[in-house]
Amino acid sequence: MENSHAIILIYCPDRPGLVAAVTDFINVNGGNIVGLEQHVDRQEGTFFMRVEWELSNFVISKEKIGEYFQTLYANKFNMTFQLYFNDYVPKMAVFVSKMSHCLFDILARYTAGEWKVEIPLIISNHEDLRWVAEKFGIEFHVFKVNKNNKDIIEAEQMALLKEKNIDFIVLARYMQIVSDNFIHNYHDKIINIHHSFLPAFVGARPYHAAYERGVKIIGATSHYVTAELDAGPIIEQDVTRISHRDSIQDLVSKGQDLEKIVLSHAIEHHINRRVLVYKNKTILFS
Amino acid sequence: MENSHAIILIYCPDRPGLVAAVTDFINVNGGNIVGLEQHVDRQEGTFFMRVEWELSNFVISKEKIGEYFQTLYANKFNMTFQLYFNDYVPKMAVFVSKMSHCLFDILARYTAGEWKVEIPLIISNHEDLRWVAEKFGIEFHVFKVNKNNKDIIEAEQMALLKEKNIDFIVLARYMQIVSDNFIHNYHDKIINIHHSFLPAFVGARPYHAAYERGVKIIGATSHYVTAELDAGPIIEQDVTRISHRDSIQDLVSKGQDLEKIVLSHAIEHHINRRVLVYKNKTILFS
Amino acid sequence: MENSHAIILIYCPDRPGLVAAVTDFINVNGGNIVGLEQHVDRQEGTFFMRVEWELSNFVISKEKIGEYFQTLYANKFNMTFQLYFNDYVPKMAVFVSKMSHCLFDILARYTAGEWKVEIPLIISNHEDLRWVAEKFGIEFHVFKVNKNNKDIIEAEQMALLKEKNIDFIVLARYMQIVSDNFIHNYHDKIINIHHSFLPAFVGARPYHAAYERGVKIIGATSHYVTAELDAGPIIEQDVTRISHRDSIQDLVSKGQDLEKIVLSHAIEHHINRRVLVYKNKTILFS
């Protein structure tokens, strides 16, 4: 069996000795570092770090690592940190509407065992993709949202997500805006795919806007959802070349290939604990 | 010696028989078509075409081709057309400020004979790049523009451009906004490079804005200048991947490599008569 | 309902008047050209063309178009041509082994109705992906090929393909080499995906070879299968950037995203009759 690993993501004000302090903590207590990446944002004066280490000979128990690190280092260096263990399998809910391309890409990877994740349920505002969920044996729940029932529906959705112990949510071309309250409950844990190269073409119908503007390249952007529409921290982007020969339908078709790959890569980064959000930007550890 | 070619760029309302009509005109009069590309924008119902043909056995003289085509075809099909000859060497003026990367890329291609173009003069609002112009033996004129003298200065510039028979203008990171009147005199003949993936980050300091937004890809856009800032018809765009490790200075540096290549490609398309502007978009014939 | 269209792909020795002749044939007989692209390979002196036209008012019946074109034009200009009609739905067989990523991408597009194609059967040398075929309600046939039974097995496969009226075959990471005889029966009609940027890393284990060589970019190539391994006409290629941080497993994972997209794009070009094979190269009409 794979060894148990701890992963810590840290940020704090930059100062000398931070790398040595953290690596020392792991080494002297019997941990074996298998990955370390640090970054200093000189403009912000902020230090970022991701360290992953094997726990087999680590003298501090998994339950106590967080407490010890807080007491011995985080307090001293004013660090904010997140601690994960690679043997925990996170639970992910997928929200969809009518388009299947992102959902199929997610489920193909899921069933092929590419990701260490569990998908207990798919939520939609339409019945259209129920057959896909059923093919893959995943619960499918339809919530018919409208202007008047949004609060109630979201409360029901939230109850369901809690019941299933959902850790994070993927909006796989879910064509609804979720409320600030909903976002607040899954802060930096809702991953959206927007079908443009943000910040260009925020909002509805970006392919139509791209066509109108006559751009020569289109893109897709995966980001964490925040209160401001399409303005959250960007996780991943990609682009493809188009020409005057492409109709709006061609843009939609070419864009869908971007969307599904970009979204799946963003999900993978999130699952692998490689994304650290800081001030509406992401540090993407490699 | 290379044979003399005619190049015609056409657009008109779409209807059956357009390709046959135009190719018939060329064939029956002894022209040999060496390149033909057509495109129909179904949304607009508009037909676009570029045809290039050898003139050696063409029975209509160069001076008369435009008149004959207008009378026999353009009137009938409501065509708008531009007629060029490949043995005319267009004259291009380059406007610069302080940064040399685009200018060097242009002059390196120019002196290597890559482009069928003549560069009689370089215009700047600063002395900084005079040495570059002098290295390459090209006239360098400095016009110190400010808020109060813009009209006078532009009139002087225009007089100089007319005197040198300048056909089109390249703003190679010329950090000044040119007036509507100036643009009007060189309609669809002023090529600018903007250091962002338009329409994202219009206006000043796009690399700073890209850094702030936390995008994972930056770009550069070459477009014809119109009255609205950074909103003219896009000729060429390209992008490169960045990461959280890149400082603003890194973005500037990576972006400059995009800017010079994108601008030079746009210039090349323009020189080769491959760009047709229609309703604030370009048809880029290949 | 969509109008019936004819599509003709032509090549012949270049000479003046070819475009006019073909467009004239269509126009005078009441056809409405909706797409035309021509290309001249000056090195070869060969002319290539794809024309698509509406048949609603065309005076020659579908059954007779080929004969008329042969008699009136192809003989005269020494043309080789292929004629298709957009209302015929081609039948495609998919061959797979154990990896599911390409198959899922194909089936996701198929069930979403992206392609005008029918997939009557999937063939494999392993049972592994039967469950996928069954999910999508497609016949799945396993043929256990080995060195001794290859001729017999291929004869059985061929009989099955004929019975199902299969027009073309997709090898979606089918890890077997098909015989020359098999290829001969589906000449320029077997589409393979090779997991490298051909001609680099021909043959087995290209990701291992790429890792060993220390390349900074990997690719995938879709091509028609010919007698020589991995040497057939290339339809589509794409690449992605890698680094020293990527293990062989990372290359496999990043490469699979390329493979599925590149293969699906190649299939789409083939279905849309946009690929013309000439002397081991493809003309890819846009």
Add this chain to the structure above:
Amino acid sequence: MENSHAIILIYCPDRPGLVAAVTDFINVNGGNIVGLEQHVDRQEGTFFMRVEWELSNFVISKEKIGEYFQTLYANKFNMTFQLYFNDYVPKMAVFVSKMSHCLFDILARYTAGEWKVEIPLIISNHEDLRWVAEKFGIEFHVFKVNKNNKDIIEAEQMALLKEKNIDFIVLARYMQIVSDNFIHNYHDKIINIHHSFLPAFVGARPYHAAYERGVKIIGATSHYVTAELDAGPIIEQDVTRISHRDSIQDLVSKGQDLEKIVLSHAIEHHINRRVLVYKNKTILFS
């Protein structure tokens, strides 16, 4: 003035405690780490690291750092290391033949002050680019190499390089093969640009070969020169999309834009001490 920095590149057999040991060495002696990147190649079991630190308060003198590190750490951990200081300006010689695009790109960056490097001389086997060197005020030496005089000429070149204290050599489309002896003198210090996506199209006329093969993407590769032709450690690669419409001359033209950017990026990585060569591959620290 910029502070003095030390940069160390290390590799050694992987084992626990390496990061802690090296960072400890720097921290306890008053150094301030401004950049650290490590990588473990699990297949090889090899550890790689680049650390950069400020020397202003470092208690070990620059002259002694190497000796101390060797004694205290390298011996113990079986480390191979290279030590650099950012206030040393390396000297680079450029070798050219007749094509100017790479040379111009290099000199444009050089005169714009983009690189911390000195270029005391340019060497060629032809007179063609003397005017470029003279424009930029750089010594230009022509050595007419042929089959019979290669040993003598290379000895003369070597003498000149030694006289000018040249640290590394850039072959900017220098169309000559240098001898093993010559390479031996500048081991991992000769940077070449090959005009293909290696390992595809090794050797002469790669654009012709790419055209013949019908690839849909072409590339350029910068690598350190080793005894085997075009087989040295790859530093940087890039690609661009082509189509059947591109003639060999178009490939040359599109390729030149790749070549110059890829070569300049490789030079920049080398100057910034970001390249570590290990077993014919490069670790490219970011």
